Amino acid sequence: MKIPFVSFEVMHREISDEITEKFREVYERNWFIQGQELESFEQEFAAYCGVKYCVGVGNGLDALYLPLKAYGIGSGDEVIVPSNTFIATALAVSYTGAEPVFVEPTLESFNIDPERIEEKITDRTKAIMAVHLYGQPAPMQEIREIADRHGLKVIEDSAQAHGATYRGRRTGSLGDAAGFSFYPGKNLGALGDGGAVVTNDKELADKVRALGNYGSDYKYHHIYQGNNSRLDEVQAAFLRIKLRQLDRWNARRAEIAEQYRKGIHNPKVILPAVSEGNTHVYHIYALRCQERDALEQYLNERGIGTNKHYPIPMHLQGAYEALHIPEGTLPLAEEISATELSIPMYYGMTEEEIAYVVEAINAF
Numbered sequence: 294m295k296i297p298f299v300s301f302e303v304m305h306r307e308i309s310d311e312i313t314e315k316f317r318e319v320y321e322r323n324w325f326i327q328g329q330e331l332e333s334f335e336q337e338f339a340a341y342c343g344v345k346y347c348v349g350v351g352n353g354l355d356a357l358y359l360p361l362k363a364y365g366i367g368s369g370d371e372v373i374v375p376s377n378t379f380i381a382t383a384l385a386v387s388y389t390g391a392e393p394v395f396v397e398p399t400l401e402s403f404n405i406d407p408e409r410i411e412e413k414i415t416d417r418t419k420a421i422m423a424v425h426l427y428g429q430p431a432p433m434q435e436i437r438e439i440a441d442r443h444g445l446k447v448i449e450d451s452a453q454a455h456g457a458t459y460r461g462r463r464t465g466s467l468g469d470a471a472g473f474s475f476y477p478g479k480n481l482g483a484l485g486d487g488g489a490v491v492t493n494d495k496e497l498a499d500k501v502r503a504l505g506n507y508g509s510d511y512k513y514h515h516i517y518q519g520n521n522s523r524l525d526e527v528q529a530a531f532l533r534i535k536l537r538q539l540d541r542w543n544a545r546r547a548e549i550a551e552q553y554r555k556g557i558h559n560p561k562v563i564l565p566a567v568s569e570g571n572t573h574v575y576h577i578y579a580l581r582c583q584e585r586d587a588l589e590q591y592l593n594e595r596g597i598g599t600n601k602h603y604p605i606p607m608h609l610q611g612a613y614e615a616l617h618i619p620e621g622t623l624p625l626a627e628e629i630s631a632t633e634l635s636i637p638m639y640y641g642m643t644e645e646e647i648a649y650v651v652e653a654i655n656a657f
């Protein structure tokens with residue numbers, strides 16, 4: 294049996310007619326940037342997240358960078374970033390001119406350990422990036438309390454957690470602002486690049502919208518040195534169609550996770566845990582195994598696609614050489630990089646395929 298790490302096939306087959314009809318509609322409307330599809334998507338996605346405002350942007354990286362920039366964070370400032378995340382979280386900080394300060398995760402949740410945040414806060418710290426890694430919300434209550442004690446902004450990196458909930462509230466509604474990515478492989482993915490900022494802060498939403506549109510609040514009137522980062526009509530239109538299916542597609546991911554949890558009982562493998570009060574949307578189903586590379590090879594040889602999130606921690610990447618954080622300084626991020634293995638998780642996996650993955654892991 295051949296099981297890819299990820300496949301859009303079944304998901305996209307289900308909406309194929311709707312997508313092609315919608316494409317024709319947008320095509321014939323002849324209006325491709327900042328039109329009615331974007332406006333509708335922004336309203337629908339804000340409502341979905343449980344917030345007042347949504348601003349479509351070009352990608353997830355910009356959806357994190359623009360709120361930081363809009364809050365006035367820049368050169369000389371520091372922003373707390375988990376040591377275990379996709380590098381975009383840190384790059385968003387670096388692009389403002391501020392410095393990312395890495396804080397270790399817990400091995401159980403893979404998310405930032407709130408107990409370790411305060412020791413990294415200085416008088417230059419301006420914000421905390423709360424990443425809902427792999428689809429599970431970060432410990433927002435603790436993060437909020439720390440942020441309030443020190444007067445910091447909380448920006449959620451929700452790029453992997455569309456639809457996940459924390460104590461009954463959706464991600465995107467838990468911080469001062471949140472950035473989402475609609476990269477095709479995300480739980481809500483466009484057919485290309487896309488992103489959105491969501492917030493209840495009207496001033497922030499207006500500023501993000503202007504910053505992503507050449508710093509313009511109305512046409513040919515420029516109040517900031519902005520950039521060009523917009524969600525186009527075609528992608529917004531596709532996202533509206535997919536948003537209507539998101540909860541159903543996420544529910545299937547949760548079912549697959551439940552079957553993995555019930556079925557996998559290899560003592561060499563640690564399954565992901567869901568923290569109390571959270572629902573997990575399993576953007577990534579992350580195992581840990583001390584013999585990770587052998588397990589990966591074993592599964593690949595049996596036709597099962599895998600991935601590692603992420604094989605090199607950020608502090609050991611060339612991009613962050615200048616921070617001079619030597620190996621061994623962030624041992625938990627390094628441990629996760631060395632032991633994490635992601636196994637197939639996507640809407641459309643069949644019962645047979647799930648059972649095959651379970652059996653293969655148990656036989657390792």
Ligand SMILES: *Cc1c(COP(=O)(O)O)cnc(C)c1O
Nearest residue numbers: 352353354379381382452474476
């Ligand atoms: C995907 C991702 C991003 C960046 O999104 P893009 O749309 O690829 O720019 C940011 N943070 C995390 C955690 C991600 O997984």
